[in-house]
Amino acid sequence: MKRPSKRPSPAKVPRSLSGYVYDPKARGLALQAIVALLLVWFVAGIVDNTIRNLEAQGIASGFDFLDNTAGFDISQSLIAYTNTMTYARAFLVGLLNTLLVAVVGIVLATVVGFIVGVARLSGNWLIATLATVYIETLRNIPPLLMLFAVYFGVLKTLPSPRNSVELPFSSYLNTRGLYFPAPIWGEGTWLFVLGLIGGLAGALLVYWKARRQRLLTGRANSALLPAIALVIGIPLVAFFLAGTPLSFDYPEAGRFNLKGGVVVQPEFIALLAGLSLYTAAFIAEIVRSGILAVPKGQREAAAALGLHDGQIMRLVVIPQALRVIIPPLTNQYLNLTKNSSLAVAIGYPDLVSVFAGTVLNQTNQAVEVILITMSVYLVLSLLTSAFMNWFNARVAIVER
Amino acid sequence: MKYWFAGCLALLAGAGQLADQASAQTSTLDTVKSRGQLQCGVNTGLAGFSAPDDSGTWKGLDVDLCRAVSAAIFKDANKIKFVPLTAKERFTALQSGEIDVLSRNTTWTMSRDTSAGLSFAGINYFDGQGFMVKKSLDVVSAKELSGASICVQTGTTTELNLADYFRSNKIEYDPVVFEKLPEVLAAYNAGRCDAFTTDVSQLYSIRLTLGNAADHIVLPEIISKEPLGPVVRQGDAQWANIVRWTLYAMINAEELAVTQANVDQMKDSKNPEIRRLLGVEGEFGQAIGLDNDWAYQIIKLVGNYGESFDRNVGAGSPLGIARGQNALWKDGGLQYAPPIR
Numbered sequence: 001m002k003r004p005s006k007r008p009s010p011a012k013v014p015r016s017l018s019g020y021v022y023d024p025k026a027r028g029l030a031l032q033a034i035v036a037l038l039l040v041w042f043v044a045g046i047v048d049n050t051i052r053n054l055e056a057q058g059i060a061s062g063f064d065f066l067d068n069t070a071g072f073d074i075s076q077s078l079i080a081y082t083n084t085m086t087y088a089r090a091f092l093v094g095l096l097n098t099l100l101v102a103v104v105g106i107v108l109a110t111v112v113g114f115i116v117g118v119a120r121l122s123g124n125w126l127i128a129t130l131a132t133v134y135i136e137t138l139r140n141i142p143p144l145l146m147l148f149a150v151y152f153g154v155l156k157t158l159p160s161p162r163n164s165v166e167l168p169f170s171s172y173l174n175t176r177g178l179y180f181p182a183p184i185w186g187e188g189t190w191l192f193v194l195g196l197i198g199g200l201a202g203a204l205l206v207y208w209k210a211r212r213q214r215l216l217t218g219r220a221n222s223a224l225l226p227a228i229a230l231v232i233g234i235p236l237v238a239f240f241l242a243g244t245p246l247s248f249d250y251p252e253a254g255r256f257n258l259k260g261g262v263v264v265q266p267e268f269i270a271l272l273a274g275l276s277l278y279t280a281a282f283i284a285e286i287v288r289s290g291i292l293a294v295p296k297g298q299r300e301a302a303a304a305l306g307l308h309d310g311q312i313m314r315l316v317v318i319p320q321a322l323r324v325i326i327p328p329l330t331n332q333y334l335n336l337t338k339n340s341s342l343a344v345a346i347g348y349p350d351l352v353s354v355f356a357g358t359v360l361n362q363t364n365q366a367v368e369v370i371l372i373t374m375s376v377y378l379v380l381s382l383l384t385s386a387f388m389n390w391f392n393a394r395v396a397i398v399e400r
Numbered sequence: 401m402k403y404w405f406a407g408c409l410a411l412l413a414g415a416g417q418l419a420d421q422a423s424a425q426t427s428t429l430d431t432v433k434s435r436g437q438l439q440c441g442v443n444t445g446l447a448g449f450s451a452p453d454d455s456g457t458w459k460g461l462d463v464d465l466c467r468a469v470s471a472a473i474f475k476d477a478n479k480i481k482f483v484p485l486t487a488k489e490r491f492t493a494l495q496s497g498e499i500d501v502l503s504r505n506t507t508w509t510m511s512r513d514t515s516a517g518l519s520f521a522g523i524n525y526f527d528g529q530g531f532m533v534k535k536s537l538d539v540v541s542a543k544e545l546s547g548a549s550i551c552v553q554t555g556t557t558t559e560l561n562l563a564d565y566f567r568s569n570k571i572e573y574d575p576v577v578f579e580k581l582p583e584v585l586a587a588y589n590a591g592r593c594d595a596f597t598t599d600v601s602q603l604y605s606i607r608l609t610l611g612n613a614a615d616h617i618v619l620p621e622i623i624s625k626e627p628l629g630p631v632v633r634q635g636d637a638q639w640a641n642i643v644r645w646t647l648y649a650m651i652n653a654e655e656l657a658v659t660q661a662n663v664d665q666m667k668d669s670k671n672p673e674i675r676r677l678l679g680v681e682g683e684f685g686q687a688i689g690l691d692n693d694w695a696y697q698i699i700k701l702v703g704n705y706g707e708s709f710d711r712n713v714g715a716g717s718p719l720g721i722a723r724g725q726n727a728l729w730k731d732g733g734l735q736y737a738p739p740i741r
């Protein structure tokens with residue numbers, strides 16, 4: 001607050017109380033303080049009231065229940081879980097399941113959305129029309145309905161476990177999901193991992209050198225093939241040197257379902273497909289508007305330089321379109337994450353199903369459970385926005 | 401502008417502090433009477449227990465209990481607003497005061513009866529959990545279900561019993577959990593699950609809705625105790641008494657052979673127990689805040705327990721469930737009501 005001021009600073013003049021009352025700054029501060037105090041009082045009143053009402057009604061409160069034994073099973077878990085573990089652990093299982101569909105869903109929705117968005121602008125009538133139909137249909141269906149359609153559609157079309165469809169690599173598909181062999185890593189795996197790291201490092205090096213050469217000489221020579229060769233070759237050699245330390249646990253027919261292997265459940269497939277196809281329709285429109293926002297002159301200039309269509313898109317149009325695309329894209333990512341809570345309707349064990357469903361009903365501590373669940377979605381949304389803002393700042397075109 | 405905002409906040413904060421004074425105790429009976437209607441939480445649709453019929457009238461064993469409470473209070477079995485609730489919603493609806501009584505195939509458990517702030521007011525159906533499977537699977541016992549997928553509804557005691565049973569029998573299984581019954585059944589029908597599990601009475605009721613009922617069998621194992629009964633909020637003893645004694649009046653009436661048809665003649669009975677039940681002697685109605693003919697109204701307008709059982713779930717209904725554990729204690733069952741004295 002160092003303002004070059006010719007007037008004597010008011011602070012130096014000793015003042016009476018009325019002096020403060022008529023000083024807009026002091027008055028403003030006082031008012032802010034009063035508002036803050038009132039807000040604290042208000043929130044404290046609500047919290048206190050809630051606790052007292054719960055007590056009066058004989059309903060348990062507090063967060064101690066998280067340490068109690070859960071006692072129920074969960075069909076899909078990314079971490080070790082048994083029904084003798086705690087509610088806190090069940091919460092974690094649900095949270096990870098939510099994150100799983102959200103992250104994979106966002107990646108899928110982005111890929112499909114970009115493809116459809118570009119396709120809608122295609123000069124090919126058939127492709128453009130197909131993209132338009134896709135967008136207009138999916139955008140106008142409620143997401144819950146979409147999930148039901150996909151889920152029960154999937155279940156109805158898949159065969160029973162006894163008539164599983166056989167896929168390559170000893171994989172099977174039936175109403176219980178997609179089964180494939182589970183890899184079991186043996187001794188010497190470390191050598192393979194080392195090879196993988198080495199291969200990646202090598203590829204980066206090659207890429208970096210090619211880039212430097214391009215910047216120096218202006219000649220672009222692709223580093224793609226050598227990079228791929230390194231990433232695949234080195235680990236492969238390491239794998240055989242270590243004596244192929246990999247075996248598989250193959251799914252086999254059991255009495256009811258297939259046993260063994262890894263299962264991707266139909267609930268997960270349906271939720272993932274439903275959410276990402278739905279969100280992709282919105283992303284496609286965002287992409288289209290972003291591309292259309294790039295002035296036509298840019299393309300013409302690029303064409304005049306002799307770039308072909310793909311290059312124009314990749315090197316000139318998309319980088320500029322991203323500026324327009326990213327902010328609304330963030331919104332769609334948030335929507336997808338929040339819509340993933342519809343999982344409960346089709347039996348996918350996400351956070352809402354496991355925690356705000358089963359745990360809530362077993363502990364009856366609705367206030368605490370809902371508070372925790374809402375906080376999780378809030379934090380997820382804030383983190384997504386923060387990341388997208390960072391990304392936006394990075395790709396933003398520096399204006400000169 | 402700023403002042404206006406601060407003023408609003410001050411008002412709001414003040415209101416927040418005052419709210420608990422406002423929520424001071426008013427008795428449920430007074431609320432119901434002044435509203436002129438009982439709000440009763442029931443199942444969204446479970447034939448025999450609570451389901452609307454073709455003309456939209458709610459019918460069932462659980463519904464009859466609501467009707468009996470309404471009859472005792474209003475001398476009219478229809479002053480009720482039925483609120484259909486899923487398993488997950490039911491307790492919140494009761495805790496928050498959206499309904500006055502929950503009569504919805506709800507299992508009496510310790511945690512629900514204590515830390516959930518609820519009180520059970522008796523048992524109107526003794527049940528247990530079982531499994532239903534497609535006949536084509538050739539399963540005859542639940543012990544054979546190793547590796548099976550099992551569909552369950554969330555918010556029920558069912559989920560825990562299932563885990564307990566398979567854990568103690570050291571059997572692997574794969575639970576598929578849905579929030580609402582229609583989805584559970586659709587998944588079971590589509591072959592996503594080998595078995596569907598819930599209380600046996602509900603299995604029988606649901607089996608009738610599954611197209612060809614003979615394609616599905618209920619396995620013999622009963623894996624839990626499921627005493628189903630009406631629930632009220634904790635802390636209003638008078639209201640709990642009304643609901644509890646409504647059920648007991650129906651059971652006592654059956655024991656004393658007082659029926660909907662003969663209740664008027666029975667008023668002249670010499671049997672002191674019947675005279676007390678029907679309010680000819682004593683002031684038992686007043687003891688729970690009602691008129692002395694409260695039980696007469698229940699039996700006249702709804703019937704005794706046996707009659708209600710028969711027409712809703714028993715021999716006189718499509719379900720045809722035997723009385724079994726729900727027979728009177730005299731007949732080797734578990735239904736036993738304390739005397740009105």
Ligand SMILES: N[C@@H](CCC(=O)N[C@@H](CS)C(=O)NCC(=O)O)C(=O)O
Pocket residue numbers: 443444445446485486487488505506507508553555556557558580581598599602626628
């Ligand atoms: N008695 C058990 C289960 C009661 C229950 O909710 N059963 C389910 C499965 S049949 C049901 O009635 N669902 C119907 C609905 O939620 O609409 C309990 O109290 O937890």
